[in-house]
Amino acid sequence: MKLVVSSSELLKAILTVQKAIPAKTTEAILEDYLFVLSGSTLEITASDKEITLKTVIEVESTEQEGRMAVPARQMTDLLKELPDQPLTISTVSESSFTCAWASGESTLPYFNPDDYPQVQTVGDNATLIKISAETLADGISNTVYASSDEDNRPVMNSIFFDIKADCTTLVASDLQKLICYTADDVKAPADSSFILNKRHANVLKSLLGKESGEIEVNFDEKIAIFKFGNTTMISCLVVGKYPDYSTIIPKNNSNILRINRMQMLNTVRRIAVCSPKASNHIRFDLTAGSLEISAQDLGFEIAAHEKIACSYEGEDLTIGFKSTHIVDILSNIGCEEIVMKFADKRRSALIMPSEDEIGTFRAFGIVMPIMVR
Numbered sequence: 001m002k003l004v005v006s007s008s009e010l011l012k013a014i015l016t017v018q019k020a021i022p023a024k025t026t027e028a029i030l031e032d033y034l035f036v037l038s039g040s041t042l043e044i045t046a047s048d049k050e051i052t053l054k055t056v057i058e059v060e061s062t063e064q065e066g067r068m069a070v071p072a073r074q075m076t077d078l079l080k081e082l083p084d085q086p087l088t089i090s091t092v093s094e095s096s097f098t099c100a101w102a103s104g105e106s107t108l109p110y111f112n113p114d115d116y117p118q119v120q121t122v123g124d125n126a127t128l129i130k131i132s133a134e135t136l137a138d139g140i141s142n143t144v145y146a147s148s149d150e151d152n153r154p155v156m157n158s159i160f161f162d163i164k165a166d167c168t169t170l171v172a173s174d175l176q177k178l179i180c181y182t183a184d185d186v187k188a189p190a191d192s193s194f195i196l197n198k199r200h201a202n203v204l205k206s207l208l209g210k211e212s213g214e215i216e217v218n219f220d221e222k223i224a225i226f227k228f229g230n231t232t233m234i235s236c237l238v239v240g241k242y243p244d245y246s247t248i249i250p251k252n253n254s255n256i257l258r259i260n261r262m263q264m265l266n267t268v269r270r271i272a273v274c275s276p277k278a279s280n281h282i283r284f285d286l287t288a289g290s291l292e293i294s295a296q297d298l299g300f301e302i303a304a305h306e307k308i309a310c311s312y313e314g315e316d317l318t319i320g321f322k323s324t325h326i327v328d329i330l331s332n333i334g335c336e337e338i339v340m341k342f343a344d345k346r347r348s349a350l351i352m353p354s355e356d357e358i359g360t361f362r363a364f365g366i367v368m369p370i371m372v373r
Contacts (some may be wrong), residue, residue, distance in 0.1 A: 001035070001037050001064055001065065001066030001067070001068060001088035001089070001090065001091050002061060002062070002063040002064040002088070002089070003037055003042065003059045003060075003061065003062050003063070003084050003088070003089055003090075003098070004060040004061045004087065004088050004089075004288065005042060005057070005059040005060055005086070005087055006060065006084065006085075006086065007079055007082045007083075007084055007085055007086070007087040007090065007101065008045070008084035009057050009058075009163060010042075010057065010079060010087065011076075011079040011080065011082075011303070012057075012071070013042075013044050013055050013057045013371060014033060014044055014046075014075065014076055014079065015047035015076070016053065016207065016231055017033065017044055017045065017053035017054065017055055017231075018046060018072065018076060019046075019049070019053060019203045019206065019207075020046040020047050020048055020051050020052060020053040020203070021033075021046050021072050021217055022048035025128050027049065027348065029050055029069060029109075029111060029115045029116055029117075030047065030049070030117070031071065031072055031073070032069035032070055032071055032072055032073050032111055032116070032322075033045065033046055033069070033070050033075060034046075034047075034067070034068075034069050034113055034116045035067065035069075035070055035096065035113075036069050036113075036167070037064075037065050037066055037067070038065055039062065039065070040058055040059055040062060041054070041056050041057070041058060041059065042056070042057050042058075042059050043056050044056075044057070045116070045117070045119070046072065047084045047116075047246075049116055049236075050197075050200070050235070050236045051203060051233065051234070051235050051236070052117075052119055052120070052233070052234040053203075053207075053231070053232070053233055053234075054119070054231065054232045054233075054234070054354075055206070055230050055232070056230045056324075057230065057233045058181045059088060063090075064090075064091075066091065067113040067115055068091065068097065068110040068111070068176070069111040069112065069113050069115070069116050070097070070108065070110050070111075071108060071109065071110075074108055075099075076276045078099060078106055078108075078238070081100055083093045084100075084169070085101055085102055086101075087099055087100070087101055088100040088101075089219060092107070095109055095110065095111075096108065096109050096110065097109075097110050103344070112162065114147060117289065118208075118317055119234060120220060120222075120223050120234060120236070121223065121225070121234075121316065122218050122220040122223050122224075122225060123220045123221075125220055126218050126219060126220040127163075127188060127192045127219055128216065128217070129163060129186060129187075129188050129216075129217050130186075130214045130215065130216055130217070131168070131183065131185075131214065131215050131217060132184045132185070132212075132213070132214055132215070133211035133212055133213060133215050133228060134206045134212070135183050135186065136204070136208060137205050137208040137209065137211075137214055137233045138181075138362075139181045139362075140159065140170070140172040140201050140202070140204065140205040140208075141205060141332070142170075142179065142181045142332055142333075142334075142363040143159050143170045143171065143180075143181050143363070144159055144172060144198050144201050144202060144363070145170040145172075145177040145179075145328055145332055146172040146173055146174060146177050146178065146328065146329075146365070147159060147172040147173065147198045148173070148174040148175070149174070149373060150174075152244060152307075154197065154225055154238045154240065155195060155238055155240040155241070155242055156174060156175065157197065157198055157238075157253075158172070158195045158196055158197050158201075158238045159171065159172050159195070159196050159198065159200055159201050160172070160193065160194075160195050160242040160245070160338070161193055161194050161195070161196065162245075163180060163186070163187075163188045163191065163192045164188070164191055165187060165188065165189070165190070165191065165203060165275060166184070166187060167182055167183060167184035167186065167187065167265070168180045168182070168183045168187070168188070169181065169183075170183075171183075171245050172198075173245065174277040174308055175368075176244070176322065176325060176367070176368050177325045177328065177329065177365060177366065177367045177368065178248065178366040178367075179297045179329070179363060179364070179366075180245065180249075180363065180364055180365075181362050181363045181364060182362050182363075183362065185291045188350055192219075193242070194219045194224055194237050195237055195238035195239075195240065195242055196224065196235060196237065196238070197235070197237075197238055198235075200233075200235040201351060203233070204226060204233055204319065207228075207231060207233065208228065211228050211231075212227060213228070214228075214229045215227065216228075219237065219299075221237070221239070221290075222236065222239065223235070223236060223237060224237055224239055228264070235324075242333050244355045248366065249350070249366060250264070250341065250343055250347060250348050250349070250350050251368065252343075253341035253342055253343045253349075253350060254314055254315075254339070254343070255286070255313070255314030255315060255338065255341065255342040255343070255344075256312070256313045256319055256339060256341050256342075256369050257286060257291065257310060257311070257312045257313075257340040257341075257342070258310065258312075258337060258338075258339050258354060259291065259308065259310040259337065259340070260336065260337055260338075260340060261292075261330055261335060261336060261338045262336075263308060264308065264330060264338070265293075265326075265327065265330040265331065267293050267306050267308055268282065268323055268330070269323075269327060270304065270306065270329070271293045271294060271295045271304045271305065271306055271323070272295060272324075273295075274295045274296065274302045274303050274304040275295035275296075275297060275302065275323050275327075276295075276299070277297070279322065279325050279370075280322045281295065281320055281322060281323070281370055281372065282294065282295045282320065282322075282323045282326070283295065283318065283319075283320050283372045284315075284317075284318070284319050284320070284321065285317075285318050286312050286314070286316065286317040286318075286319075286342075287312065287316050288312060288313075289309060289310065289311070289312060290307055290308070290309065290310065291307070291308045291310045291311070291312065292305060292306070293306055293308070293309045294306075294307065294309075295323070302336035314342070317342055317343060317344070317345060318345060318372065319345040319349070319369050319372070320345075320369055320370040320371060320372030321349075321367060321369060321370060322367075322370060325367045326367065329351050329365040329367060330351075332363070333351065333352075333353065333356065333361065333363055333364075333365065334361055334362045334363075335353035335357040336353065336354075336357060337353070337354040337356070337357065338351055338352065339351075339352050339353070339354050339355070345371075346369065347369070348366050348367060348368050349367055349369065350362060350365075350366055351365040351366070351367065352364035352365070
């Protein structure tokens with residue numbers, strides 16, 4: 001293999017796929033990038049077997065095509081220290097290659113590309129949808145924080161993509177809170193779904209940060225392939241059945257609170273300072289035109305309360321929540337005014353943008369209450 005390529009373009013490409021290099025692995029080959037040179041393009045792949053990232057760049061010249069697995073850490077560290085200039089990469093033996101620049105040269109080992117794991121692909125029954133990069137990144141950002149951190153429950157440690165003929169809904173939940181994000185512009189010829197691991201979702205979100213245009217998503221029961229620009233992400237999907245989230249969305253709630261989101265968020269943060277550290281419990285006391293938020297930690301003899309003017313329609317209500325759940329949802333929902341809907345103190349509360357903003361903000365949340373004294 002021999003080629004000349006821009007050092008900065010090569011660095012940009014390997015930093016794109018670097019996120020798939022595992023931090024720890026028993027398979028040494030997974031610590032490498034796979035370089036495949038064909039014609040005027042260089043394809044670079046990184047994988048931990050659960051997630052694979054591939055990108056393609058144009059090279060300045062090619063003298064000899066080929067394939068090799070190159071050590072990721074050394075290659076990345078070298079390129080980070082080089083200013084932008086032409087870089088000549090060429091194999092010099094059956095186990096080493098050189099990187100030559102204007103004033104110097106480095107010799108590095110390479111490994112058998114045949115040992116690199118085969119890239120998985122979807123089956124003949126795969127479903128193809130198209131979604132804008134902005135919508136997909138926004139959907140992941142608005143849901144992934146609500147997924148569980150328990151690795152032993154992979155279905156809940158994920159985002160559920162519920163794809164219908166008229167819309168697609170992204171859902172994440174840790175069974176104490178649930179977030180739904182609906183994209184009306186993403187449709188499919190038939191109902192389908194898949195479950196994307198939260199780590200994979202975060203990698204995808206980071207890659208989409210500067211992307212625009214449409215993303216092709218091709219998936220079956222086990223694999224999802226996301227294609228955008230010159231980059232492809234191949235993810236092993238979570239296999240399992242996601243709970244029927246539609247059954248826990250509260251309906252016909254007669255108690256309705258309307259309040260400025262930031263005002264409520266800042267109040268909850270202040271009051272939560274005095275909540276029990278183990279439980280983070282806070283209490284809402286709702287009356288006509290008023291919301292009082294309070295917390296008390298009897299063990300440390302600390303307490304706090306604050307009353308906020310608001311619009312509230314319904315019966316007087318006392319209900320408890322975990323403050324961290326309220327803070328998470330209010331920090332991410334993004335609108336100016338929120339509406340909270342309650343049935344009673346025992347059933348979950350619905351948090352959503354106000355009627356004036358519901359067309360702009362696509363997410364809503366559900367939070368389970370706790371018993372308070």
